Every structure is written in C-alpha cells, then in structure tokens.
Amino acid sequence: MASTDFKDYYATLGVTKTATAEDIKKAFRKLALKYHPDRNPGDQAAEARFKEASEAYEVLSDSDKRRKYDQFGQYWKQAGAQPGGSPYGRGGTNVDFGGFDFGQYGSFEEFINDLLGGMGGSTRTRTTRTANPGPGYRSTTGFRTDYQTASRGGGVSEANLKLTLSEAFRGVQKRLNLNGEIIDVRIPAGAKPGSRVRVRGKGTIDPMTRQRGDLYLNVNIDSHSFFNFDGDNLTCEVPISPDEAVLGGSIEVPTPDGQVSMKIPPGIRTGQTLRLRGKGWTSPKGDRTDQLVKIIIATPANPNSLEKEYYEKLRNARSDNPRTHLGQIRL
Known part of the structure; x- marks a missing residue:
C-alpha cells in the first residue's frame, strides 16, 4: 500500500486514538444513521462516506486489528492481519458489536439495516393476501400489496394495513408474508381508521437485546360509496x-x-x-x-308534464313564503 493510500480510520470516525471501544461504537452508529444509502437514495457521496465509516469500524472495533493498525500504520495488513474484505462482509468477518454476533448476517449491509431498524430506520415488508388461505379464513382476495414498515426502536416496528369496510366491520383473518415468514393475523371486528393491531414478537431484531420486538399494524380503511x-x-x-x-x-x-x-x-x-x-x-x-x-x-x-302541472298548481296555491325573513337583512 502506498503512503498516499493510507486511511486514517480514527479521523474517518471522528475520534481520537485514545477512544474507547464504546466511543468508537457510538461514532460509527452516528455516521451509519446519517449516511446509510437507504436514507440518502441516489447520493453517491453519502454512500461512499458510509462505506468509509464501515471499513474504519471493522478495523477499529476488532482489538487485534486495531492493535496492529496502531503499531504498523499503513502496513498493518502486511504485518499479519487478515484482510477484512469489502465493508459489506463478503470475507465473512465477525465484528464484535457489544456482544452482538455479526456472523449471523449474510453481509455487513444486512447488519446495518438491522441496526438502523432498531434505531429509527425503515425496512420493507411485503404482505401477501392469499386467494385460498385455508379453512377458517374470511379474506379471499388474491393480490399482493407492499407495506412500508418503520421501526420505532427496541425492535418495535409499524406497518399500514388496508382493509375494506366490510372486513373492518366483520373482522377478518389475514395471512401475511413478512420477508418470507408467513404469519396469521386476526383483525377483530370493529377496527376503525387509526386502529392499531399488535402482533407480538413479529417486529425487527433489537441489536442490543437480540430479541424481536412487536409489530403494530395501523389500520386504514378503503373509502366507501355510501358509508x-x-x-x-x-x-x-x-x-x-x-x-x-x-x-x-x-x-x-x-x-x-x-x-x-x-x-x-x-x-x-x-x-x-x-x-x-x-x-x-x-x-x-x-x-x-x-x-x-x-x-x-x-x-x-326532468319532471314530466303532469308533475309540472301539479307543481304549477302548488306554486299558485302556496301560502307560505320561505324567504320572508330575508327582507329584514341589511349590512
């Protein structure tokens, strides 16, 4: 590696060389939340900044890599450290994130998505309404709808669920496909616009506790022609x-x-x-x-001739003037 290729990982994260592991973790979280591609769609500069922060965190969060980086500087890899590969984890590197095992994810980006999901980011959830969901199901629609789920922290997430007026009035059971996981959700009779249905243990994974939070379905009801x-x-x-x-x-x-x-x-x-x-x-x-x-x-x-005749008779026979009081109106 040429000297011009040297990357100051401490400067990248905005910390000093005396920063603790917790300081490094907090700095990376802040940058990840700010520059993640999902929050900056189409912004190549933000994506590049995110990758730089990810690379820096991968090295500085690993005590062995950090020691070699501090000791050998730009030659730390040649000093015996194993390359970490791309910041998206193709090398299969396990990163210690406060006791959380990065190795359970297929890529570093999956881990960041989960991290952001537990700290206010968003993920996509696809819901499938099945034409033949099985005995006991009252939902028989056969189309698919995308729902946007937004995490509220601690693994709790929310999504919007659209119902017909009939489904909301009578109650309905839905079979949902949440990122490949099929779950059955019963919507009780009487749901109104703004109602929330809690589905326990079906939210995102909280990176701190490694437990799944709850999913809240916010009910929206299709407009009706009469009611x-x-x-x-x-x-x-x-x-x-x-x-x-x-x-x-x-x-x-x-x-x-x-x-x-x-x-x-x-x-x-x-x-x-x-x-x-x-x-x-x-x-x-x-x-x-x-x-x-x-x-x-x-x-x-379009009154017919007979109706017109009787309306004319009514007009001639009318004794009441509904506009009498208007004669007293003045500015």
Missing part, C-alpha cells in the same frame, strides 16, 4: 323527494346489516339528520353505535 365515519358512528346521505319532505312517510335505508325502514317526519328540511340507533359500527365490546342519516331533498331533474 362514512363520524367519530364512533356511521354516517350517510339519503335523498328524498319534495312530497316526502312535505308529507313525511317511510323509506328504506341501507345499513351494514341490510335495508331497514325509517320514518320521515312531515316538514323535514334538507340537511337535517335522523338517527338509526344500534345500526352503526361494531364496538370492541360487541355492541353497536348509531347510524346518522343526513336528509337531502332532491328536486326532480
């Missing part, structure tokens, strides 16, 4: 005709359980809300919230 949420209740909009608004009557309204009959009081106005008790969302306790029905008075777009 919406208002807090714990369901809401919907139902159109009625002008004669129904004036005279009242009974109409059929969709609910999660099917059509039910609802009474319209005479003289109802557009925008008023009627309540169907116990026809809303399923709560975790198993009871039901309410369904709130907003009334919209729909005028006929």
